[in-house]
Amino acid sequence: MGKNGRVPAPNEPVTTFAALLTDEGRSLLAELRDHDPARELATATRLRRDHPAELVSAALGMARLRQRAVAKFGAEDAYRMFFTPNGVEQSTRRSVADYRAARFAALGIRSVADLCCGIGGDAIALARLGIRVLAVDRDPLTCEVARANAEALGLAELIEVRCADVAEVDTAGYDAVFVDPARRGGRGRIFDPEAYSPPLSWAIEAARRAPHAALKIAPGVPHEAIPDDAEAEWISDGGDVKEAVLWFGTAPGARRATLLPGGHSLVGAGLPDPSVRAVGRYLYEPDGAVIRAHLVADVASGFSGSGLIDETIAYVTADELRATDYASAYEITDVLPFNLKKLKALLRERKVGVVTVKKRGSAVEPEELRKKLKLEGPNSCVIVLTRAAGAPVMLLGHAVSA
Secondary structure, X not given: OOHHHOOOOOOHHHHHHHHHOOHHHHHHHHHOOOOOHHHHHHHHHHHOOOOOHHHHHHHHHHHHHHHHHHHHHOHHHHOOOOOXXXXXXXXXXXXXXXXXXXXXXXXXXOXXXXXXXXXOHHHHHHHOOOOXXXXXXXOHHHHHHHHHHHHXXXXXXXXXXXXXXXXXXXOOOOOEEEEOOEOEEOOEEOOXXXXXXXXXXXXXXXXXXXXXXXXXXXXXXXHHHOOOOOEEEEEEEOOEEEEEEEEEOOOOOOEEEEEEOOOEEEEOOOOOOOOEOOOOOEEXXXXXXXXXXXOHHHHHOOOOOOEEEEOOEEEEEEOOOOOOOOEEEEEEEEEEEOOHHHHHHHHHHOOEEEEEEEEOOOOOOHHHHHHHHOOOOOXXXXXXXXXXXXXXXXXXXXXXXX
């Protein structure tokens, strides 16, 4: 039901969005670029004196979405683009889309069928490299938004937007297929790949029919769900794991971790798990993409005499400091059984007022620990709450760079 009990017409969201593409709508959006959400009521009241109430509401909603989208797309693109709430939430961040588009281009791909295109983030990245894109989505509003984005960024000649069920689209004339299934439902994030829309099994079959393909999936996908003929790549950006991608037509069976913004890419060599050893002078914390890709052993192999501190914990220890793009390094000064009273006394003695708390395999919550420590002093340290050889420990030290 809409306001006053009115049932919205099926195409009403599309009609409302279309009003934002008029001169009046664009003028309102330009005026709202830097608006303060805390003053939205006053802003809406003022604007409604000169503009229809529904257009003002739509413009304010789009202004909020643009502000949220800056983190993913950058201000230059975000304030020219159009969004839906789901589109902002589920779209690929620009750095990741640009990286994936560059991989397609390096394969010699000149045309891509982008299935489940959403608001067009990946289609835009592909088109910017001169790749022709068929962007398909079954939601009429999403398609209109994707079409408007292609137009706004000057890419309409390279991006054809089609409103259709992806299962009914013939992709035979395209060099590659890209599928980004919906991984959120009415109850939030979906963890079962067969509950994606469309299901992962359908996406895999669509990929196998194309010369090349990439399927975007959740980074927590079980490795046993990855088909043998796919290359699996986990991508992190700024240290946060963003997604996993199954590539077809590249390197079947390979496991890869890629770290952005540097573009460092580690391909697994199928090494056995490192042995467990006592905590040494240095602790290495592999990037999340490395851990998800099960490539901790590949990182550990770069350090002489290295090993895991615990067979279930992805911390590597060694007695040497060596540069690596795939892990953060810490020099460890203290290895102690976890004891809050002793930790407080030690930090007080060393006049530590600032701590960075890291945890892996510990039930202690960092924020709760900080409250209990009651820190004072000019010095700082890193506290790692974890397990070593099966026992809870606290490691004290500081970040270092080789």
